[in-house]
Amino acid sequence: MSTFELPKTYDFSTTEQRIYAWWESQGYFKPSNDPAKPDFDPSIKPFVISIPPPNVTGELHLGHVAFISTEDLMIRYQRMRGVPALWVPGTDHAGIATQLQVEKLLAKQGIKREDLGRDEFERRTWEWKHKYGGQITQQIRRIGASCDWERERFTLDEGLSKAVREAFVRLYEKGLIYRGPRMVNWSPGLKTAVSDLEVEYSQEPGKLYYFKYMLADGSGEFIPVATTRPETILGDTAVAVHPEDERYQKYVGRMVTVPILGREIPVIADDYVDRAFGTGALKITPGHDPNDYAIGERHNLPLISMLDTTAHVNENGGAYAGMDRFEARKKLWADMQAAGLVIKEDAYTLNVPRSQRGGEIIEPMVSTQWFVRIAPLAKAAEAVIESGEIKIVPERFTKTFYNWLENIQDWCISRQLWWGHRIPVWYCQDCKETIVSRTDPTVCPKCGGSHLEQETDVLDTWFSSGLWPFSTLGWPEETPDYRYFYPTSVLETGYDIIFFWVLRMIMEGLEFTGQVPFHTVYLHGLIRDEHGQKMSKTKGNVIDPLPIMDEMGTDALRFTVLVGATPGNDMSLSTKKVEANAHFANKLWNAGRFVIGALENAPAAPVNAPDWTLADSWVWARLQTVIRDVDRLFTNYQYGEAGRQIYDFFWGDFADWYVEAAKLQLSEGGDRAFYTASSLVRVLDASLRLLHPFTPFVTEELWGLLKRAAQEKGAAYVPANGDENGWEAALIIAQYPLPTPVEDWEAAKTADFALLQEVVRAIRNLRTEKRVPPSRKIPAVIAAGDRLSVLETQRGAFALLAGIDPAAFILAASLNEIPANAVAIAVLGMEIYLPLEGLVDVEAERIRLQKEMDDVTTQIERLNTLLGSSFAERAPAQVVERERQKLITFQDTLARLRGQIESYQ
């Protein structure tokens, strides 16, 4: 193999698929300590994540990319630390979403689900699931997700269905599930109840309708009432006023007549009524408004349902029966106008409840549903968050959790859908007994009759997804997986499904397993477009991750979503950022090519290991610092910052400086070259390990090449710790770099190299300013004072990095005479002269040096002020000393600048 065999540009497209298939075939995605294996050791603590199961109907979007990248990063990190890491994948049957999809498909053929009947519809949905359900999991693989696919689950598969039944029956037996008529949010389009969370409110222009509620006694008196939904007049059973409202007190207890219908209903007093709003009198429709429902219960009002499941007026609506709700609104209002009952209509902004899925207007309706008595579960959930048994990251979201738990309403778990877990309840047609059972009963335990009919409702999707962390591990069976891997470690998800999912898992987990389902909740933000706008199809700003990965590679996209993110905060994503990170992947690739080339060209047989050069020591010290920082940042879930640090180190330190310095060392040949190649390998190896959780593909590919090249060469360092085969088999299971204690030499080497960098930069700067062509080697004279020894050892590196002709490079402690015809500058108390005959414009030099002196003087003044203040007494001695040293250096520099400027007089 030679460098030239590796393409100049990293080819991710051929690499990614091959690497993923290889990882999977080698079994690297399986936990290293597995109850299924004979050498299983139950005492080793595993790291476990249950994937937030995407909808089986789903197509990959950036949200998926973000959470999968983050979870994969956590899993890969732990795996590389030697922790048995299990990531359980799977998909959710997503009741409403999937049913809608299939219905839409059928609609194209002109078929309604009712035409097929329940069984056939279910059969076709399964068919559809088998056909397309694999799409999303394939796309998840594409991102590089190192899930244990042999443990993949689906919320409707056999084991999970068993878990759902167990959960339902237990709650029922405990008296925590009840069935009854309640006011629910009804979706007329989907013809099912939906939960409060599935309703979204939108501000829309509407009208406030004012009309007369005539007294029934024929006196001609009336109470003015305002409503936004006139059609609900058909269901009115009272008019309410505030008990202390002087305008209406006299009517309380009397009867008024429902417009058009002519029913007589009472006027009641209730302090719920806001005297200042509208007319101060409120019509009460207990059947179609949650507040009215509550008032109705307080006052024992009859309840009239006047809409059917499709939101058409039913038989209680008299002449309006059969009309759509909005049609009825128009017609009724027109009729009332004709009857002289209308006062006025005002424009009014409504807060319209709409279905999150279908988008149609939700109608509050009373219907018989199944509910979970949630208060005891919520209380338990609150306790584990309060005690810290479950930690929320970022911490500020704990407030959100509490707030919701404290105001929680009973959970409506029944849905009138055909796709989902059918509620395990049977009704005996003979004796009307209700049977709740873990297994399908055949006869009624009470009367022995065999005419049993199962409840037609299915369970809310979130009822089953709430069981996910343990149902996927085998619960309710005490399986080896459940025993070993539960509770899981981290639940990573978006903050938008805290209520839907996270809290339900906590509540159900505590209830059914007696344990928290996970110890940490890590919440990520949402991905927005490059201007911070929410991505939506209507705005047309949706970025599809698949073509992005096709064009720029998976690693680039992963790195972008990981590094752009800070926990709990939304991030903006643009293709520009992905592009920049694709360049980073390419930078890695080319650094790899260089190192491999260096290995190949280095002499084969080492004689003596030479001392490390300053550059060798410096880059190693820098690397150790990065490793320590990354370790600390990972512990604090600061993945983005960790990635940035590695990026900066790799590009800014390793590639820009160390590789350049190494070129000189390599050119020396012999032992120096041999060991420099090994040093390059060592640093690159550590960098690849650090980066692997972020950009798994390019790092794995490169690491393999690097390892082989180092082995073949017999390098002093080969990127693999020994295992029984002699080598770590793959980067994915290689050890993550461990932080080491800070050693004394690090600070000194770092400072020395920083000195070199500063002087090199000053020279480069001068060169650019004087328009010296980069290729031209120039003479230089440096008076380095007490820094001479440091620079002396770095002569070669120095000359190379600054473009100095080594034959015309004078380094001295001090000069007897300032070189003539030279461009001069002073840095860190050192004088630098570049004899550039013909380029020296005395006047320009004086101006430049004067400006330099002004800058330095400003710094000196600042430091003088600072050190003259109480800072000197109060700040830690170390900090003060640092500033004092700085002042001395600046003063020294100023003196030298002054000397230089005088030489131009």
Added chain:
RNA sequence: GGGCGAUUAGCUCAGUUGGUUAGAGCAUCCGCUUUACACGCGGGAGGUCACAGGUUCGAGUCCUGUAUCGCCCACCA
């Protein structure tokens, strides 16, 4: 109405134990086929860190208030 977040370079954003002259990517300007990389290299310009107070020797970072934007929850007919 209650809660939360954001406000840092032209744009998008980092900056979590308070401590150099506040950083990155993109954009921009100048110069470079320097034998890993032009998906690159070197150099530059660009910021009163929203505003007003406060704590501190020291504040982008901590506290209080204000403004603007955004999100969540609750919702008055």
